Amino acid sequence: MLTWMLIDQITRREMTALGAGTGAVAGLVGITPACGFVTPMGALLVGAITSGVCYVMATLRARGKVDDSLDAFAVHGVGGFTGAVLTGLFSSASLGDAKIGGSGVSPFAVAGGIEQVVKQIMGTGIVAIYSFVMSFILFKALQAVMGLRASDEVEERGLDIGLHGEEAYSEALA
């Protein structure tokens, strides 16, 4: 979160609440695969690096044509992958998993080694490819069967009224 806000401050001259929220999520995503295997100091690095990578990804996404509206892919897809790779890098033997070599005594020890990083990339890559392909097939199948998008008119007026017949805010306030 601090990383994201810092980058915000440097590149945009303002720290946004949106950036703080997204940055916090990005850091948490990064540490998710790693949290049982790294030291607290390693965790700081994992969070900071993941947040930076996600920031770059979100910026690229905003320039591209794909409308990943709330950066679900930029933060969770890319952040998760980064975290998984960093898990391989920083995983520490002192936390009890006998599979991993290295000492893990130094707080910033890079204990996992290249071997574990390769395993991480393989495992996570398979998940990513399977998820993408299967989801795309599912979306396309549902598009054929029931249609994916709300009608243009509904999208224009807002999905709350169009699909649910309710509004969150009265018109006087909105």
Next chain:
Amino acid sequence: MNRSNAAQRGMMRSQTGERTTLEANARSSNGLNRFGRVGHIARSLTLMALTTLAMSFAVWAQDAPEAAKATGKEAAPKLDAPLTALKLDTGDTAWVLAAAALVLLMTPGLAFFYGGLVRSKNMLNTLLMSFGAMAALPIVWMLAAYSIAFGDGGGLNNVWGGLQFAGLNGVDTTTAHSLAATIPHQAFMIFQMMFFLITPALISGSLVERMKFTTFLTFIVLWGLLVYAPVAHWVWGGGFIGADIGALDFAGGAVVHVNAGFAALAGALALGPRKGYGQSSSMRPTCRVVCWASACCGSAGMALTPARLWARVRWRLSLLSTRLSARPRRC
């Protein structure tokens, strides 16, 4: 368009009386009249019937082997593959249940976060995507997904967990799953269910403001069965990614985040951009809503996610010690 003009005129003339009729108009226009009221009722009834059928299947599946076990118990307390004898640790159990409650709260936290990030006219729809996941997916989890993720698929165990625990058959409080020998099997199942709830809710982040809600609900049910459950099995449940490749995933980097993230990318590609995307700056949420989002996300999401992580740390460490002391098969 006409209706909203009328709405504005109506608001000017009188505040309350006009408003109720306008709301009624809006409600009747949203698709009910396309099939007629009878068609709508018929569809609802079919849905209810199907749900009841599924429920009764679950109850039946739970009952039948219960009887078989009662007779089997006296002869030999032998348990099938992923089951193991329960070495109950009350501290572990309490902690896992507390952690499950905290992880559960992440999904409403996400709902408020995403809800606050969209334009106010799509707020409820975005909230409902996450809450809809919380409503629909536990049923899927209990009926089949838990089994596919954490069951033993026999010869196919590398890729899928089979239907051994379908309808929570054999998932009781007197035995344990071999991944967590110190807590009752049901507590393990509940804890794992929380990740199953939030993952499809995460996908909604790339679909908001334009997707049909009925299609979304159908999608997450199918996605949970066809994508999440097998992937969870591959990574955690004894499948090839965790057991053969040896990739580490402590609390769901691959299963939850990479999985949801790439599904979200597929969804954004399949759906296409929102109307006006990239042309106007009006996609930015209103100020007020962002404040609300950060407040809610702050209290729910941020405070709870570390709790979840630490829950897992504590829990897995206890697992590791038990696992290291008695590790008969794969490393």
